[in-house]
Amino acid sequence: TAPHLRHARTTDEGGRGLFIVAQLAQTWGARYSADGKTIWTEQALERAPR
Structure with missing residues (x-):
């Protein structure tokens, strides 16, 4: 199945x-x-300091 975002409850494992x-x-x-x-x-990648 396609993944979907959900907010887990505090009792969810x-x-x-x-x-x-x-x-x-x-x-x-x-x-x-x-x-x-x-x-x-x-x-996004951070730029390396010079």
């Missing part, structure tokens, strides 16, 4: 991972294959 990743990423998505799915993200 799971369901927080994708929400946390989405908060840190600029964008995210899913790719599907015969073996399952892969969640990908894009994050």
